[in-house]
Amino acid sequence: MTVATKAVLDQKKIARAITRITHEILEQVDDHKSLGIIGILTRGAPIARRIAAQIKELEKIDVPVGLMDISLYRDDVHSKLDQPVVQTTDILFELANRNVILVDDVLFTGRTIRAALSQIVDFGRPKTIQLAVLVDRGHRELPIKADYVGVNIPTSKNDMVVVKLIENDGEDIVFVETEKLKQDKKGKN
Amino acid sequence: MSKLSSRHLLGLENVPRQDMELILDTSVTFREVIDRTIKRVPTLRGITVVNLFYEASTRTRISFELAEKRLSADIVNFSTSTSSVKKGESLRDTVQNIEAMKIDMVVVRHGSSGAPYFLTQCMDANIINGGDGAHEHPTQALLDMFTVREKYGSLDGLRVVLVGDIKHSRVIRSNIWGFKAMGASVALCGPSTLLPYEVEKFGCDVYTDIDEALDGADVVNVMRIQLERQKSGLFPSQREYTNLFGITKDRLKRLNKNYTIMHPGPMNRGVEISSEVADSKNSVILEQVTNGQAVRMAVLYLLSGRKEEEGS
Numbered sequence: 001m002t003v004a005t006k007a008v009l010d011q012k013k014i015a016r017a018i019t020r021i022t023h024e025i026l027e028q029v030d031d032h033k034s035l036g037i038i039g040i041l042t043r044g045a046p047i048a049r050r051i052a053a054q055i056k057e058l059e060k061i062d063v064p065v066g067l068m069d070i071s072l073y074r075d076d077v078h079s080k081l082d083q084p085v086v087q088t089t090d091i092l093f094e095l096a097n098r099n100v101i102l103v104d105d106v107l108f109t110g111r112t113i114r115a116a117l118s119q120i121v122d123f124g125r126p127k128t129i130q131l132a133v134l135v136d137r138g139h140r141e142l143p144i145k146a147d148y149v150g151v152n153i154p155t156s157k158n159d160m161v162v163v164k165l166i167e168n169d170g171e172d173i174v175f176v177e178t179e180k181l182k183q184d185k186k187g188k189n
Numbered sequence: 190m191s192k193l194s195s196r197h198l199l200g201l202e203n204v205p206r207q208d209m210e211l212i213l214d215t216s217v218t219f220r221e222v223i224d225r226t227i228k229r230v231p232t233l234r235g236i237t238v239v240n241l242f243y244e245a246s247t248r249t250r251i252s253f254e255l256a257e258k259r260l261s262a263d264i265v266n267f268s269t270s271t272s273s274v275k276k277g278e279s280l281r282d283t284v285q286n287i288e289a290m291k292i293d294m295v296v297v298r299h300g301s302s303g304a305p306y307f308l309t310q311c312m313d314a315n316i317i318n319g320g321d322g323a324h325e326h327p328t329q330a331l332l333d334m335f336t337v338r339e340k341y342g343s344l345d346g347l348r349v350v351l352v353g354d355i356k357h358s359r360v361i362r363s364n365i366w367g368f369k370a371m372g373a374s375v376a377l378c379g380p381s382t383l384l385p386y387e388v389e390k391f392g393c394d395v396y397t398d399i400d401e402a403l404d405g406a407d408v409v410n411v412m413r414i415q416l417e418r419q420k421s422g423l424f425p426s427q428r429e430y431t432n433l434f435g436i437t438k439d440r441l442k443r444l445n446k447n448y449t450i451m452h453p454g455p456m457n458r459g460v461e462i463s464s465e466v467a468d469s470k471n472s473v474i475l476e477q478v479t480n481g482q483a484v485r486m487a488v489l490y491l492l493s494g495r496k497e498e499e500g501s
Binding site: 069072073085086087088089090118119122123124 | 191211214215217218221222225226227229230231232490
């Protein structure tokens, strides 16, 4: 098995995508003061902060940013196959009557977003919830759609979409790893 | 990605430090959950937990029960006074019948040391020790460690004194293994009649003079003195115990600044600890109780769904 890597977004393109998402949010949501941004841990968090920073620059408004770990709301917690360390959810603003923007790095099956929606509902009743993602890679298993998308990437289901962000990984890059099976399948692992 | 090296929690002896760290780190998350308006997450939906209490308990039982409810588990409570144990049913038969009703986890408190281990041999459920005889009470020690870690940031290098009935206290045993594994130095203090044989094998400093034990310590964990021990002649009178080992305000002068007073409850006020000390600002006794829920949620979460083939 070999792995082919294809770069999709570099630092500049990531910055442009986030800027465009920010403008779209400001265009869609009339009352900017009602905005609240929730980043899904781990890599939705820095994107959420960047969007908030850009809104501050453009509109001089401090939009509250919350962080959410969805592990406790996953529908596969009992399988324990690939259990991540649970991180702490930190939403310090009132959700009632907010227009909440939920932010994640990659939208794939939609199950993470389903878990995040369940969790938000337990925290309060926002006026609206919209979804912003840096990458939409398709293959949804639930009826979930993003309102703001940085880039659509066609992938096969076994591909890995890797997002690295400066805050967590020291660099901004998005790439796709594709497993290429050797023609005689003996080579597989 | 990480998980515990065992699918049961029977005690802290021989539990690797990284397991304890994982439990404490996960507890931070659950500590936040119990401060939410809706103190409930759906994590253990579909998991059935039996609370099997063969001995009296207030804190531990309520704390486990709330932890289970806050994780959305289904719960069955069992206490010996209202069950067929009265009719003479054995522990093995009792749990095998309960397991036949498809339960997933058991929290057990029992007067006999080793009862939780025995359960692992006759059933498939994940077993959590809620206190067994004079052996261990691991979740109590974990919540003590969590409470101290919240205050100091780390247990490394702290001096912890455990005062009381070293011979019979399961809380002390679990505290010894836990705090030592996390890098604290542990001292034991109690009347010589309440020190076990070969106490030196714990690898702790042992004192029979409380003032010497408290010298330069950061944390004092005071154990309840079990009054039934007095009847069996292990110490002459409560009053003498209070005079020689009771934690009073005067004795605290020997401690380091920013010291912490702990007690696992239930307290005999005026016996092993004075009310003045128990209610002082350095006392974290009620925080221990709150943190206990978070730690038990973490343990339930980390053990749930763990099957035999992953290694025991």
